[in-house]
Amino acid sequence: MNEKYQKLKRSGFKLTPQRMAVIDFLEGNTSHPAINDIYTALVRKYPSLSRATVYNTVDALVKAGLLSELAITKDKSNYDPNVNPHDHAYCMQCGKIYDMPGQKTETKEQVSVIGDFKVTSVQRVYYGCCSKCS
Amino acid sequence: MNEKYQKLKRSGFKLTPQRMAVIDFLEGNTSHPAINDIYTALVRKYPSLSRATVYNTVDALVKAGLLSELAITKDKSNYDPNVNPHDHAYCMQCGKIYDMPGQKTETKEQVSVIGDFKVTSVQRVYYGCCSKCS
């Protein structure tokens, strides 16, 4: 069985068809979809799917460490199934979010404590304009 | 006259009492207020102030380079009158946003182009728990 399914179960969540569908949709997906993107992509195949379930599922996946939540724009959250530390670039023209190689000095372990602040994750975003839009 | 007032005018915006009040409120403010924080702080003194005006003003200040917008949480934007490059730490317990000294290697100029992406600003956020909450 899919190892991500397993991990979700091991984290204490039930494995439902909706959750499997979301996991499958996100697998290898580098488009950094928002809730609505996930919903519209899956509702054709699962017509009864509701947005609330997508919110619930995404929440579970984040808690299980299978997904990271990105706060990049003011209007909505985006999600990244690649939970390895890396940076993002946001094109203010077209709205696309690109993956960027993180700097070697930026691994979680190395910044786990700054002063008296305990760091659990780091997010770096470059705001600007991508090559297609320049 | 206040140099920030001047800069706002030079950027082509009109100098209204509401805008001056917002500029004054933000001066030296390190609490990273959201729109509603600004609104509730000023509406006592200016009872006719509306939230739409605060949105409008904040927009003008960002465009004039007097304020930077922070996308840190999913629910709202926060604003920082310190436009010099620096990082932020967000306490997931109490919700406070702390200023962190930026790394020397992170100035705008040095990252102005990455690959074929033209960078106009960078934002780095540490998510975790502050000392008061630990």
Add this chain to the structure above:
DNA sequence: ATTACTGCAAATACTTTGCAATTGT
């Protein structure tokens, strides 16, 4: 059998918009 999850609808929160009256230049 128990407990968590789904889907729906309503509610909440943030932000944007349209417009008439007002104000800065």
Add this chain to the structure above:
DNA sequence: ACAATTGCAAAGTATTTGCAGTAAT
């Protein structure tokens, strides 16, 4: 005088919540 801004109310969008029915363990 002109053009931008204000304040209000309504609309738009993202997200959360309550709950009855359903499904996973």
